[in-house]
Amino acid sequence: MGKFENDAKALLEAIGGKENVSAVTHCATRMRFVLGDPAKADVKSIETIPSVKGTFTNAGQFQVIIGNDVPVFYNDFTAVSGIEGVSKEAAKSAAKSHQNPIQRVMTMLAEIFTPIIPAIIVGGLILGFRNVLEGVQMEWLGQKVVDGVKQVTSSGQPVYNTIVDVSQFWSGVNSFLWLPGEAIFHYLPVGIVWSVSRKMGTSQILGIVLGICLISPNQLLNAYNVASTSHAEIMKDWVWDFGYFQIQKIGYQAQVIPALLAGLALSYLEIFWRKRIPEVVSMIFVPFLSLIPALILAHTVLGPIGWTIGQWISTIVLAGLTGSFKWLFGAIFGALYAPLVITGLHHMTNAIDTQLIADAGGTALWPMIALSNIAQGSAVLSYYWMNRRDEREAQIALPAAISAYLGVTEPALFGVNVKYVYPFVAGMIGSGIAGLLSTTFNVTANAIGIGGLPGILSIQAKYMGIFALLMLVAIVVPFALTMIFRKMGLFTKAEDETVKSPQVEAIAEAQEAAQVEKGTIVEVVSPLTGQARALSTAVDPVFAQGVMGSGLVIDPSEGELLAPVEGVVSVLFPTKHAIGLVTDQGLEMLMHIGMDTVNLDGQHFTAHVKQGDRVRVGQSLISFDIEAIKAAGFPTETPVIVTNQNDFQLDIPENLPMDVKAGQALLSTSKI
Structure with missing residues (x-):
């Protein structure tokens, strides 16, 4: 018997039975129902079920709050009700009728990333900790020496040791933690394509296979190495040669757009063939005719489009940093860096940073990246503060804020900010202001470091004081704007029930007083x-x-x-x-x-x-x-x-x- 089988049976009866359920799905904490007759739902009975924490109706859906165990509850519910078949599409249709096109895109991203948020949060904390161990050069640990020679940068500045340089124990910890870190971030396309297949109601195992085909470590050139690999070497060692034409063996590690497009192509192909191939042979032909064309599209059309967009962005960034209107570029790049993280195209900035460090002994781009991460972390921290009495929201928001402050914003972006929109906008405005000031004062970093609060350790000494003030801007502005936007109802989604929480907070604070x-x-x-x-x-x-x-x-x-x-x-x-x-x-x-x-x-x-x-x-x-x-x-x-x-x-x-x-x-x- 499932953990929640009895509660699931009680819920099925209390909502009016199987015949009253047109569709059912779930999000991070709630069961979402589309009911034939909402009046048949016995709310009082439902809220007496032990695993139920509350109910409400929103955007045409009757929502039952379960908590972090909602995936297990959902499995038990679908097992006792037998209505899993069309639930996702029916729920999706109900939600769409209450959303504009922008909200639909945001909702799709949130729904795709919700199932993988726990992994992203863990990966963010691990990566942030590893960045501290291996990315921060500390003068008090002494200057780095290799083969008896003290290391210096191209501009003659001393290179200091990191924690892993002086401690074998922490070096081992750092190396060990890369195992889950690589699995989560390098292999992120696998999770994305799986989640797309799950959302579309298509074969999830095909999604996993296609995701692996996007990042195969044995057959594809790692996405992180593409910028440093010459075109001649790629055409020699990293192509499939079909005689009449060639296809490059490029991996898409940590890339979001290629994975999303590949997953959607796979799902729509499978849906297309399901309708046209007889059921008696569908098990053979539907997977084959779905997976292979989707794979070909991913490596010939969808992936290259993503790289082309990335190259355009790189060119604009380099011109902006060296042009007469660098202050304007700082404002724009500061505001738009977070959306780049959503697409996965932010990895292209690493090549620009590396070139700037080699040519000028420092990079003015990386400080803005660090400030953007801080700003998004401050926005989600403000969201946490406003929802700190809501356990289900706090459990996601607080770890996401910590992760962002350590330089990894994916948990904050996909777990909270993009999902609810107004924290995302507040973070963009705050980072835009900080970026404008950063380029105006020519703030420069010695090297790529931690893109969060500890990032000040990588800033050139003469700019540390200014950068500290910019960090304060990136903390205070998004934190305040997030509160203001919610209280004023600006940029808030109609289906965001948390927008009403200041009313609850006002009562709670009065009760406490x-x-x-x-x-x-x-x-x-x-x-x-x-x-x-x-x-x-x-x-x-x-x-x-x-x-x-x-x-x-x-x-x-x-x-x-x-x-x-x-x-x-x-x-x-x-x-x-x-x-x-x-x-x-x-x-x-x-x-x-x-x-x-x-x-x-x-x-x-x-x-x-x-x-x-x-x-x-x-x-x-x-x-x-x-x-x-x-x-x-x-x-x-x-x-x-x-x-x-x-x-x-x-x-x-x-x-x-x-x-x-x-x-x-x-x-x-x-x-x-």
Whole structure:
């Protein structure tokens, strides 16, 4: 029996059975359902299942939060339900209807990289640690000596030892850690092509085989060695010679675009042949007719296109660093380096750095790369800080931030920043500003080092002070912008449920600050003028049944909502039809003007406060047009409820219904 088999059976029953599930898939922490009738899902029953941590509906999908064990849960669920066949495509179609083209591309990248995030995180930490061991030259370890000769650079600067130079133990550790490091990063195309096949619902083993064919260490020239290998040598030793034509044996280690294109070509070919080849012989012909053409395309068209794009970028970089508008180039390159990492084309900068070091004794390009890594790390650190109470998000964000600060940004980019967009944009802006300043002040590195916080050790001594200030820019600007973008809703994806978390944080912070004794009384005045009724008479059963909390409902006769308590605005809906407050004593209140008025999209509502504002009793919160709302077909009854009724006991008037005036005493609550 599977680990979650019983929970999976309970979930299947609670969502309305197999016949109610049109599709099911999963992401890093959640099961994602497309339900025939969402109303059949029994949310209360679902949330009592031991392995379920919560539920919500977003972008046409009913999502059940499981946590890090979601892949295991998904396997058990598909085993007991037998509905795995079309789940991926159906879920994909549901999501697409709520996304623009840019969001679709970003979502595709995120979904492809989500299954391999754990490996990328581990690889990033390993590579960052290895960079410290072998990449940082330290003066206090002494000058490096080879065959009795002290080593110097081409400009006469001394070359100092690294940790691996002076310690056999750490040299052995460094060598051993390259085993998983190489497997994760050099062989990354294998994971990418496998993940593409998995996402497309095609044969995953064919994806693995094609991925290996892109990086074969025995038959292909390693991608890292292409820049240092002459064309004549490539044409002599690294080609398949078919007599009439030749194909270069070029590997695509750590390359993303060739792997993505090859994986998509393989998947679409397999889908194409599945529809046209009889099932009786499909096992023979479909794999062959899919794999071989995809492999040919990868080594003749898709791969060379990737290298061509890389060469164009290299030429632009070199011209930018030596031209009259290097400050502009610094801003552009600083901002766009992170997108280059996504494509895998950032490896082309190594050849430029090497040439600059040989010609000028240093490189002005590498400092910008280090600053870009720091900026993306700061963006994901800000995301972690805003979601630090969300265990499922924190488990991905914090290791990704550490990895980025050590110079490897893939975990940050694919795990958080690209997925949610606004941290990615914040990081690009921060690194663009830092890049502009770096080229303006001619900051130069002695050599390629660690592309993160320890990178200052590789900067030429006379620029270390300036670089320290630029690092501060790359830390502070993206961190602040990430928070600002989310609070303002800029660059945030519609399906990003974490965008709402500042509301949760405001409440949580108020709860932490509220250290009041049991029995503490908080008086609540009426926020409206009108008739107060029992909450059970509300039109909406969610309120009437007390699902949202305890309280009462008021039929307003005047369109002015006032603050019933002194406190902080913890949530103000964009549509201005509902507002939440939290007092210094920890009392949480919600006032929801009308029923289904969210559909008015803010029409006939005017907010006088914003989220985070402190308000006094009787202060105007929202004005609304009662007659216009009723004319639009919506009732204006307004629930006034305490949402944390487990912490506060309510004393509700017994003589309901009754007329009330805004500002008069209405409820009395006491701390339990």
